[in-house]
Amino acid sequence: MSQIETFYDVMRRQGITRRSFMKYCSLTAAALGLGPSFVPKIAHAMETKPRTPVIWVHGLECTCCSESFIRSAHPLAKDVVLSMISLDYDDTLMAAAGHAAEAAFEETIEKYKGNYILAVEGNPPLNEDGMFCITGGKPFVEKLRHAAKDAKAIISWGACASYGCVQAAAPNPTQATPVHKVITDKPIIKVPGCPPIAEVMTGVITYMLTFDRMPELDRQGRPAMFYSQRIHDKCYRRPHFDAGQFVEQWDDEAARKGYCLYKMGCKGPTTYNACSTVRWNEGVSFPIQSGHGCIGCSEDGFWDQHGFYERVTGIKQFGIEATADQIGFATTAVVGGAVAVHAAASALKRAQKKTEEA
Amino acid sequence: MRKITDERIYEPKVRPEEMLEASRLTGDATLEDLESIRRRTSVYVYEAPVRIWHWVNALCITILCVTGYLIGAPLPSMEFSEATNQFVMGYMRFAHFAAGTVLSIGFLARIYWAFVGNSHARQMFYVPIFNLRYWKEFIFELKWYMFLEEEPKKYIGHNPLAHMAMFTFITLGITFMMITGWALYAEGAGQGSLPDTLFGWVLGLVQNSQRLHTLHHLGMWSIVVFAIIHIYAAIREDVMSRQSMVSTMISGHRTFKDDRIE
Numbered sequence: 001m002s003q004i005e006t007f008y009d010v011m012r013r014q015g016i017t018r019r020s021f022m023k024y025c026s027l028t029a030a031a032l033g034l035g036p037s038f039v040p041k042i043a044h045a046m047e048t049k050p051r052t053p054v055i056w057v058h059g060l061e062c063t064c065c066s067e068s069f070i071r072s073a074h075p076l077a078k079d080v081v082l083s084m085i086s087l088d089y090d091d092t093l094m095a096a097a098g099h100a101a102e103a104a105f106e107e108t109i110e111k112y113k114g115n116y117i118l119a120v121e122g123n124p125p126l127n128e129d130g131m132f133c134i135t136g137g138k139p140f141v142e143k144l145r146h147a148a149k150d151a152k153a154i155i156s157w158g159a160c161a162s163y164g165c166v167q168a169a170a171p172n173p174t175q176a177t178p179v180h181k182v183i184t185d186k187p188i189i190k191v192p193g194c195p196p197i198a199e200v201m202t203g204v205i206t207y208m209l210t211f212d213r214m215p216e217l218d219r220q221g222r223p224a225m226f227y228s229q230r231i232h233d234k235c236y237r238r239p240h241f242d243a244g245q246f247v248e249q250w251d252d253e254a255a256r257k258g259y260c261l262y263k264m265g266c267k268g269p270t271t272y273n274a275c276s277t278v279r280w281n282e283g284v285s286f287p288i289q290s291g292h293g294c295i296g297c298s299e300d301g302f303w304d305q306h307g308f309y310e311r312v313t314g315i316k317q318f319g320i321e322a323t324a325d326q327i328g329f330a331t332t333a334v335v336g337g338a339v340a341v342h343a344a345a346s347a348l349k350r351a352q353k354k355t356e357e358a
Numbered sequence: 359m360r361k362i363t364d365e366r367i368y369e370p371k372v373r374p375e376e377m378l379e380a381s382r383l384t385g386d387a388t389l390e391d392l393e394s395i396r397r398r399t400s401v402y403v404y405e406a407p408v409r410i411w412h413w414v415n416a417l418c419i420t421i422l423c424v425t426g427y428l429i430g431a432p433l434p435s436m437e438f439s440e441a442t443n444q445f446v447m448g449y450m451r452f453a454h455f456a457a458g459t460v461l462s463i464g465f466l467a468r469i470y471w472a473f474v475g476n477s478h479a480r481q482m483f484y485v486p487i488f489n490l491r492y493w494k495e496f497i498f499e500l501k502w503y504m505f506l507e508e509e510p511k512k513y514i515g516h517n518p519l520a521h522m523a524m525f526t527f528i529t530l531g532i533t534f535m536m537i538t539g540w541a542l543y544a545e546g547a548g549q550g551s552l553p554d555t556l557f558g559w560v561l562g563l564v565q566n567s568q569r570l571h572t573l574h575h576l577g578m579w580s581i582v583v584f585a586i587i588h589i590y591a592a593i594r595e596d597v598m599s600r601q602s603m604v605s606t607m608i609s610g611h612r613t614f615k616d617d618r619i620e
Binding site for chain 1: 427430431432433434435436437439441442444445446447448450503505545546548549558559561562565566567568569570571572575576578579582583586587590594597598
């Protein structure tokens with residue numbers, strides 16, 4: 001594969017100076033949580049290693065992952081990231097269309113058998129033999145299986161590919177299924193989020209390229225460097241949580257003062273992502289900083305956890321929408337009432353028995 | 359060894375007029391009372407570690423339910439100081455975690471005592487579900503609670519109904535709460551920490567931490583419901599059953615109100 005250009009070649013060709021290139025390498029190392037000693041390693045990898053061929057397929061999705069990806073923050077990244085990988089097939093970004101695109105797809109699979117990375121955005125619907133998502137005249141699930149067969153590894157971009165997202169929300173009529181439940185024989189790395197943070201996406205790819213292996217994954221198969229802590233753990237409003245200072249209404253004084261959004265249903269305490277550290281749009285802000293609670297978009301089944309503005313999850317199994325607290329209070333009231341009635345009956349019976357004995 | 363005969367057991371060691379003299383003189387005893395206390399004695403059921411565990415557990419559960427509920431639905435926002443000097447949720451969570459740790463260690467100690475303690479210390483950990491007689495007695499006790507039986511039976515340890523409730527809500531329930539609780543604690547302790555190594559797999563199982571919170575929350579309510587029934591039943595049994603209940607939790611002795619053999 002020596003005929004493929006290295007990243008460095010591509011970058012230089014695009015007029016990027018070596019100084020900027022080194023800057024990019026050190027920023028990437030910092031983003032990945034690596035020490036300064038890794039900067040030359042990253043630079044070396046980029047200078048010498050052939051670009052990794054990537055096939056990027058789209059199933060049931062909204063393309064927000066791609067939108068996020070192409071906005072990767074560091075100024076260099078937007079020029080480089082798409083050149084960093086050899087993106088041989090991506091039906092939304094590539095110039096080719098129709099039969100030419102499909103030909104490129106087959107060609108890439110043939111050429112880099114067992115060496116390419118399959119990036120999946122969206123997921124396949126399995127109901128009605130996959131007919132709810134047709135790409136290139138065939139159900140997407142077939143395309144996914146075909147491309148996955150010879151892939152080295154699979155990246156599940158976003159909540160769709162990782163967990164199913166909105167199309168898999170109850171009752172999931174199309175039976176939209178996350179990638180890891182369809183492809184079970186390949187290493188899969190989940191990069192959840194709706195969409196995932198751009199720097200997280202590029203960071204994962206850079207890591208895989210630099211070290212020639214998957215980053216360390218947590219129990220749910222997400223890269224530990226970005227998903228090992230909750231939003232809440234690193235939230236700049238955390239001191240207000242610990243102090244017991246909460247926003248009670250969207251327009252109250254506490255909201256203006258930037259208190260904790262816990263009571264407004266912020267899902268920060270249950271959401272694993274890097275938003276509170278990496279932030280969005282070149283590190284400008286993230287939802288909580290903008291005054292809105294986290295909706296937990298990088299969590300499994302986040303659409304089915306009741307309202308975005310409620311703290312306690314709804315439980316559908318109870319027919320009506322109820323939360324654990326409502327069920328708890330209701331059960332406690334019923335049991336308490338039953339106990340009171342039973343106590344009264346017991347007292348009556350005892351009195352009756354005493355009268356009989358007397 | 360001296361042969362023990364019936365005559366020997368019932369042979370009074372004191373003269374009749376000296377019998378239970380203190381009770382007669384200072385204990386407000388009637389003749390019937392004396393006749394009764396001569397015959398009825400108690401069984402030592404719950405040894406000290408079991409009793410201490412029971413009350414420590416009760417205290418922990420109370421703290422855990424109150425603080426746990428208030429962590430899920432915090433008190434109204436308060437501002438009596440700068441956030442730096444105010445630590446309401448911090449103390450709340452500390453109390454919850456501290457009580458949770460004490461409860462967990464207590465539960466492990468209780469399991470240990472099931473091995474080294476007397477036979478009654480083991481009852482809570484096992485329900486004889488394959489014993490037909492157990493179910494017959496279970497139904498009998500259920501009927502007693504439904505006012506369908508005239509008189510309950512005598513029990514040394516838990517009655518069959520209480521036995522089942524104890525096993526379900528305490529043995530299984532507390533285990534469930536400990537596992538989910540430590541799994542939630544592991545989230546804050548971080549990956550690679552001891553709680554994470556031991557209980558991190560739970561989050562992997564339910565995937566979304568929000569779900570884990572809900573399960574833990576429902577577990578709390580099941581214990582609240584249990585506590586209501588438990589306290590009511592203990593007081594009711596103390597009044598209406600044929601043996602002691604509340605005092606047994608303190609002294610460990612089960613005393614009986616009659617000496618009939620059925």
